[in-house]
Amino acid sequence: MANKQQGSATAEQAGSRTQRRRTVTPYLLIAPALIYLAMFFAYPMFQGLMLAIFDDDAALVLVDEPSLNGREVERLTQGTRLNILARQGNLLADESDATDLLTEQWFLVSGEGTSGTDVSGWAAESRVRVRDEAADGTPLGGTIRPRLGAGADEATPLFAEANETSEVVAEIEQRVPVTIDDIAILEVWFQVEASDAAGKAVGWAPSRFVEIFDDEETGRVDEGSVGEFTTGFISKMFNDSFFSDAWRTTLLLMLLILPAQFVLAMLMALVIDARLKFGSGFLYIFTLPMGMSDLAVGILFFSIFTGNGLLNSVLESVGILDGPKTFLSADTIPWIIFAIVLAELWRATSIVMVIIVSGLQAIPRETLEAAELFGAGYWQRVRHIMLPLLLPSIQVALILRTILAFQVFAVVIALSGGDIVTVLANETFRQYFEFRNNNVASAYALFILLLSMASAFFYLRAVRAQTEVAST
Amino acid sequence: MTATDLPPLDSPEVASLHRNMRRRNLRGRLFTYGAAIVIALWILVPIFFVFSMAFTTEDTVRSYPKNFLPLIPFSTETMSFFLQSEGVLRGLVNSLIVAVVTLVLSTVIAVPAGYAIARYLFPGRDLFRLAVLAVRAFPIVVLSIPLAVLFLRVGLFDSVLSLALMHTALALPTTILVVSSVFASVPYELEEAGQVFGATPLQSFRYIVTPLVLPGIAASGLFTFVLSWNEVFAASVLTLENRTLPALVLTSLSNSSDAFQFAGGFFLMVPSIIFMFFIRRYLFNMWGQVSK
Numbered sequence: 001m002a003n004k005q006q007g008s009a010t011a012e013q014a015g016s017r018t019q020r021r022r023t024v025t026p027y028l029l030i031a032p033a034l035i036y037l038a039m040f041f042a043y044p045m046f047q048g049l050m051l052a053i054f055d056d057d058a059a060l061v062l063v064d065e066p067s068l069n070g071r072e073v074e075r076l077t078q079g080t081r082l083n084i085l086a087r088q089g090n091l092l093a094d095e096s097d098a099t100d101l102l103t104e105q106w107f108l109v110s111g112e113g114t115s116g117t118d119v120s121g122w123a124a125e126s127r128v129r130v131r132d133e134a135a136d137g138t139p140l141g142g143t144i145r146p147r148l149g150a151g152a153d154e155a156t157p158l159f160a161e162a163n164e165t166s167e168v169v170a171e172i173e174q175r176v177p178v179t180i181d182d183i184a185i186l187e188v189w190f191q192v193e194a195s196d197a198a199g200k201a202v203g204w205a206p207s208r209f210v211e212i213f214d215d216e217e218t219g220r221v222d223e224g225s226v227g228e229f230t231t232g233f234i235s236k237m238f239n240d241s242f243f244s245d246a247w248r249t250t251l252l253l254m255l256l257i258l259p260a261q262f263v264l265a266m267l268m269a270l271v272i273d274a275r276l277k278f279g280s281g282f283l284y285i286f287t288l289p290m291g292m293s294d295l296a297v298g299i300l301f302f303s304i305f306t307g308n309g310l311l312n313s314v315l316e317s318v319g320i321l322d323g324p325k326t327f328l329s330a331d332t333i334p335w336i337i338f339a340i341v342l343a344e345l346w347r348a349t350s351i352v353m354v355i356i357v358s359g360l361q362a363i364p365r366e367t368l369e370a371a372e373l374f375g376a377g378y379w380q381r382v383r384h385i386m387l388p389l390l391l392p393s394i395q396v397a398l399i400l401r402t403i404l405a406f407q408v409f410a411v412v413i414a415l416s417g418g419d420i421v422t423v424l425a426n427e428t429f430r431q432y433f434e435f436r437n438n439n440v441a442s443a444y445a446l447f448i449l450l451l452s453m454a455s456a457f458f459y460l461r462a463v464r465a466q467t468e469v470a471s472t
Numbered sequence: 473m474t475a476t477d478l479p480p481l482d483s484p485e486v487a488s489l490h491r492n493m494r495r496r497n498l499r500g501r502l503f504t505y506g507a508a509i510v511i512a513l514w515i516l517v518p519i520f521f522v523f524s525m526a527f528t529t530e531d532t533v534r535s536y537p538k539n540f541l542p543l544i545p546f547s548t549e550t551m552s553f554f555l556q557s558e559g560v561l562r563g564l565v566n567s568l569i570v571a572v573v574t575l576v577l578s579t580v581i582a583v584p585a586g587y588a589i590a591r592y593l594f595p596g597r598d599l600f601r602l603a604v605l606a607v608r609a610f611p612i613v614v615l616s617i618p619l620a621v622l623f624l625r626v627g628l629f630d631s632v633l634s635l636a637l638m639h640t641a642l643a644l645p646t647t648i649l650v651v652s653s654v655f656a657s658v659p660y661e662l663e664e665a666g667q668v669f670g671a672t673p674l675q676s677f678r679y680i681v682t683p684l685v686l687p688g689i690a691a692s693g694l695f696t697f698v699l700s701w702n703e704v705f706a707a708s709v710l711t712l713e714n715r716t717l718p719a720l721v722l723t724s725l726s727n728s729s730d731a732f733q734f735a736g737g738f739f740l741m742v743p744s745i746i747f748m749f750f751i752r753r754y755l756f757n758m759w760g761q762v763s764k
Contacts, residue, residue, distance in 0.1 A: 284749055
């Protein structure tokens with residue numbers, strides 16, 4: 001805390017660099033960035049978290065009456081077998097994107113009622129035979145359908161609302177011509193019970209959540225109506241057959257790559273820091289891989305390690321091999337790992353180097369000259385002065401590289417096809433792309449995020465502890 | 473210890489000390505050059521090889537063993553085969569559009585924010601910087617899936633625009649930090665001096681600050697361009713028909729010829745080979761700033 005205040009105090013002394021007047025201007029200036037990051041970073045981040053731990057349609061709520069206001073009587077999980085007890089049309093709550101709806105139409109009809117006067121009321125589609133349609137198919141008129149079978153009611157009831165539970169306003173004889181004044185589309189609701197708990201809890205549910213089997217008497221819960229927090233996706237990820245491979249390979253690659261990478265980066269940084277002739281040229285060459293996509297680098301190393309590639313050609317012309325050796329196949333997984341390690345070393349060392357070089361540039365020349373005067377050799381200066389002073393830079397580079405290492409993706413696909421050797425990011429992609437399972441894909445992504453955060457935290461603690469040891 | 477205790481400067485001890493130091497220096501220099509050349513070769517040889525595979529005949533790509541250095545016959549056959557393959561031209565156009573939109577969008581949003589960080593001390597400044605740094609460190613993978621779901625819901629899925637929005641979110645933090653370090657390198661006194669001589673704040677920004685920061689902002693823009701051009705994970709997740717070039721190459725890896733892959737791989741490297749030349753000096757600016 002004290003440090004921070006000091007820092008800003010020096011900023012003020014250094015002076016006019018910063019305006020000290022209180023204004024809203026800086027807030028206006030950062031507002032676009034804040035809004036953008038909130039929209040396209042924070043919000044999707046939150047959504048991603050929810051995807052991994054929240055099941056959008058975990059359970060179907062059964063209510064005591066066929067209405068959206070019904071009281072909840074039971075929750076059934078997806079896939080529960082159902083006995084269908086009754087069905088009834090009901091007003092469509094929303095005509096949004098719901099699929100698998102069973103609907104029925106109701107007509108507002110008017111004609112001569114049993115009482116001899118003109119009456120008007122709602123009747124189900126099944127009670128009206130449409131005989132007159134507008135050009136676009138809208139029914140305009142028809143007759144009341146005769147009811148067949150013994151004991152059938154002679155008259156058809158008309159309801160006050162498009163609902164069988166509403167009040168009967170009139171009755172109308174069969175075959176009476178009627179005009180159709182209005183149409184209502186109703187969703188069918190089913191009264192169901194779970195078939196393994198028959199008679200226990202009976203309730204109503206809209207058709208969109210229920211799949212009816214051919215016998216019309218049984219069915220199953222096809223989709224839930226309410227979401228629930230669940231660890232299901234996460235345990236599905238852990239039980240995924242690729243998971244342990246992916247996780248072990250990611251870790252192995254990191255352990256193989258990071259140490260070598262930091263040694264190489266340190267060497268490169270010392271070379272750049274030595275200010276050679278053509279130093280700017282060397283800098284250009286050393287930083288070339290930094291701007292290259294992991295995919296391109298993967299292909300580049302594929303071109304070297306593939307059967308008729310550079311490596312075999314060189315080895316054969318030198319006389320080490322008699323014929324081409326296959327490096328990238330299921331039988332030669334260590335070679336694939338080796339190729340991936342080389343590719344990642346080639347590609348991602350530059351960024352570490354750049355961070356270390358900018359750390360080196362911050363070391364006062366006087367310190368190094370003083371050490372030289374007292375007889376410290378070059379490697380002694382590197383070991384006892386540069387390295388300790390570079391710790392903060394190395395910490396940043398370590399955090400950055402570890403986070404990137406969890407995301408290794410295209411290099412692995414280019415060198416192994418993504419099946420023989422797999423990593424966590426590849427499994428995220430596979431779940432999304434091949435299995436179309438956004439939730440498990442998000443669980444993988446969440447796992448990567450947690451690993452990244454944990455390792456960042458670990459480095460922050462570890463390197464700080466080290467500086468404390470060094471300073472005592 | 474006083475000066476008289478030291479051996480005189482022309483004494484044999486001092487001379488031999490100097491000789492030793494020079495010799496050690498010379499050996500050190502030679503060693504450094506050797507290391508520099510070895511590392512340079514380690515980076516250049518693979519690039520050269522994939523370059524020669526990208527510009528040769530398809531027969532050579534298939535041939536074995538190859539006369540590796542430097543005798544691979546030059547031809548534009550593989551490259552033109554790649555460029556004429558189905559979808560490549562469209563992918564190239566998509567990639568360019570995404571990269572340019574990302575560049576423009578992230579620069580337009582980042583410049584004011586970077587200026588605010590560099591020029592104003594305001595409550596919340598450190599918090600904002602920290603938040604930006606934290607965003608920078610987040611894994612891309614985590615963001616792609618929910619964004620895909622989100623874009624699917626609002627009907628923006630599989631469009632070049634949706635990918636540009638995502639890339640902007642990725643590039644924005646770095647761009648803000650770099651731009652702020654560029655602004656910080658221009659002393660505020662210069663702006664003030666302009667105002668002393670009668671320029672309005674806007675004029676002194678336009679005529680004094682802008683020319684000084686333009687190269688730095690251009691460098692960060694180029695970096696953003698390269699970032700977007702290279703990005704393959706989000707591109708593969710967020711697009712289906714409207715593939716960008718990297719996404720196209722990635723998804724056709726399993727069913728394309730070596731010639732296609734090598735030419736495509738090299739083609740993807742070209743912008744970075746060109747742009748790194750211009751931005752290499754600014755790299756330390758960028759990462760020095762970020763690591764503070």
